Amino acid sequence: MEAFSQLLQQLYFTSSNNEKSRLLRHYLAHTADPDRGWAIAALAGTLKFEFFKRNAVKNLMLERVDPDLFAMSYDYVGEMSETVAHLWPDATTSIELPGLAELIDQFRQANREQVKSLLVHYLSGMTAEQRWSLLKLGTRGLRVGLSARSVKRILAEYGDVPVSEIETLWHALKPPYRELFDWLEGRAEKPDIAGAVTFHPVMLSHPLPEDKATQLSVEDWQVEYKYDGIRVQLVITEQGKALYSRTGDDISESFPDVLAGIEEPGVIDGELLVINNGKIESFNALQQRLNRKKPSKKLIAERPAGIVVYDLLTDNDEDITPLPLSIRRLRLEHWLSRASADHLLLSPVLSVSANAQLQKTYADAAQDTGVEGLMLKRKDSSYQPGRPSGQWYKWKREALHLDAVVMYAQRGHGKRSSFYSDFTFGVWQDDTLLPIGKAYSGFTDEELKKLDNWVRRNAVGRFGPVREVRKELVVEVAFDAIHPSTRHKSGVALRFPRFHRIRWDKPASEADTLANARALIIE
C-alpha cells in the first residue's frame, strides 16, 4: 500500500505523459503480483466495487472533530477525501500496512461493521497522503490524470507489444491480470480469449487528400455517408454482449437500449446515433445521451439510441477481418437480417458510377444533419486495426467559418503552460459580444507566440486563471457544425471549433453577428 500510495502521489502531480509512463513502468517492474495487477485495475477503472461510502467516511470523521471546524475545513479544501486525509488524527504509533491486494481483499471480505473498524484502523496508522489514496481507492474516485487508454498504452510499452494487442485482450482479462504480466514479461504465451466478450481494435481512415477526389476510379470504392455520431463496436458472443467506444471503453451501461434484444453473435462496427423511429437525429441529440453515465427511462424514451452499422469483424464466431470489404458487406447484410433489430440500420452504399456524380453526392451530403461528409473505402480492403494507408478515406464536408472576437484567454497545459493558448471568442448581438465557443488549436507555434504576447499586452481583467482581454482581436474560426444549445447564453454551440486565420487587420466591429451564426444552423 505504501508503494501504491507513493505512485498515486507522483502520478497526480506529474503532467507529462512520458513521465507518467516512466513512473508506472518503474512501479510495475518493482512490485510483485498480485499487488501491481490491482494497482492497474484501480488506475484503469476496472476495480468495480466500493469499499465504503463517502458518507460513512464523513460520519467517522465527525466522531473525531468538531463539526464546525470540519465544515470550515471542508469548505476551504473543497474535497472530502483530502479534508479527511488532513483532519484525521495522526498516529502515535505506526502500524504495518498490508499490500494493496491484501488490503482490497480485507475490505471485500468485511461486512458493514467490520468495514468501519478496518477503515478506522488504517486511517489512524497512515500518513495524510496514504489516507487520501485509501479514501480515493475505496470510493472509486481515483483520478490521477491517467485514462484507461493511457494505462493500456503504458502496459504495451512495459511489455514492448503493440497496444492493439493489449486492447484486444483487455476486456477478456480480469484483475489482478497475472496472465497478462506473465505474457508481458515473457514467461507465458499470450492469453487465449476465444469466445470472450472483448473489444477488437478498430480500423481508421485518413482524410481524403485534396487532389484525390477527381482521380479515384469510383468502381473500386464503396461510398457511404460519414455519420456525425460516435464510433462504436457491438460485441455479442455466447458468453455475453457489450458495447464499446472506439477507444475500447465499455459503455454498455450508458446504452442499455442498444444492447436490448440482440442475440445474434458477431462483432459489429458502426456509428452510435439517436435514432427515433428509423430517423437519425443530429449530434446534438446524441450529446444528451453521452453526458449520462446511467440514463433515465425517460431520456431513453425521448432519445433512443441505435447504430448505423457498416462493417462486420466476426460473423458468429468466425474472424472475417481478412476478407475483402465487398464480402464482409454481404455477410453484414445477412447478419443484420438474422439479428432483426429495429434500432440497427444498415449504412446505405451510395450508388456512384462516375467521378462527377461523386462530387454531387459529396455536395448533397453537406446538407444533411446527421451526416458530416462521405466515407470512401476500397472494396478490396481487409479489416486492419490502426490506420493503414490508401484503404479508407473520410471526406468531411467543408468547415464553416465565422469571424469572431477574442474575449478571454487561459494558459494551456504541459508544454503550453507558460503560453496563453486557450481562447474564448464571441460574436456580436447589437453592441454586446456573446461568447460562442473556445478554441486552442489551428495556429502555428509562431502564431501562438504572437497570440501569447498579444494577450499579455491587452489583458484588462482576471478571473482566477482566466484573463479578460481587450475586445479587439478578430479570428476566423472554423468548425464542423453549429447547433442550437440551451446551455450557452448565446443559444448556439459549435462542433470542433479551431482557429482558421488570425485577422490582425480586421476591426472587431466588423466581426460576425449572432444572426450570421444562427444562419449556419442546418435545420
Add this chain to the structure above:
Amino acid sequence: MQADKWLQPRDNGLYCVAADCYIDPTAPVNRALITHGHADHAIGGHHSVVATAPTIAIMRTRYGEDMAQTVEALDYGHTIELGDPDDPVSCTFYPAGHILGSAQILLSYRGTRVVISGDYKRQPDPTCPPFTAIDCDVFITEATFALPVFKHPPIEQECEKLLQSLALFPERCHLVGVYALGKCQRMILGLRALGYNQPIYLHGAQRRLCDLYEEHGIRLGQLIDVAEVADKSELAGEIVLAPPSALSDRWSRSLPEVRKAMASGWMQIRARAHQRQVELPLIVSDHCDWQALLDTIDEVSPGEVWITHGREDALLHQLTTQGVKARALSLIGYDEDATD
C-alpha cells in the same frame, strides 16, 4: 487601562491611540512600528519607522535609503517610550521566529500589556532567533493557517523530497517557487543542512535579499544568478530558486525540461498546487500550523486573544470552545498568499 481603549483597528492597520502610531500600517503614516520586512507589513513612505536593525536593512534594500524620514533601530529586549513622556507607552521587541529581523512588539500602557506577535512560527529557523512567549494581557495573533487541516511537516522532510526528485529526474531543471524574503534563504539552508553543497541558482529577484542575509552573517553557500549562466542547458539537474510568479512566466522557458516545485504552506492543498501546475509541492511555511497556534496561545496564556488576518473564524470558534476570551480584528490588506 483596558487595551481596546488605546489600541484599535483602523483602515490603515492597528493604531495605538496613546502613542499616536500604527503597527504594520498598510498606507504611509506619521509613525510606524514594523514587525517584519514582508511587503504587506512593511511599506515605504512612512515619516518615522521603529523596527529591528535587520528589518530596517530589508526595507532600505527594497525601498531605498530614503524609505522613511527618521528611522530608529530597536534591539530585541530593549525598551523605548512612546507618546506623552508623562503618560508613556513602553515598547519592547521580542523575537518572532518568522524571518530575519522579525519581532513581536510588546506595548505596555497604564499597566496593561499587549503583545502584537506579527507573523510568527515555532519551527526552528537558523535565520532568526526563536519565538519567545511573553507574559501579557492581550495576545494579538495571526491566523494564516488556522484550520485543523494544516499540519506543517519538518523542513528536512520537504528538502529531502526535493533532493529525491533531483535524483529521480537528473535531466530536469528543478525550478522552485519561493518567496524572495525568508522562504528563499530558509530553503537554501535546509538543503545545505542535508549536505547539498552544489551551487544553487537564483532568479534575479532573489539576489539582493540573499546578499543581505549574507551581510547578516547567514552563510548560504555558493549562489549563482541564472542570468550569468550562458548555456542554460547546464541547469539540467540543478536547483533554481525563483519567485512564485516566475514559475509560469516566459522567463522559465529558457530553462531545460523544467520540473516545477513550490515551497509554501499552501502546497498542502492539492487544488492550490494544481492551480499553479506544480509537479512537486513542498510544504514549507514560515507561519504556525493549527496545532502550533493553539500550543502558542496555551503557552502565552493571555487574558484575551485578538486575531488579525487569515482564517480567523476557525480560530475564534476553537478558542471560544476552549473558554479563551477571543475576538477577530478583521484587519485588511495583509496578503498572506503572497508571503507563504
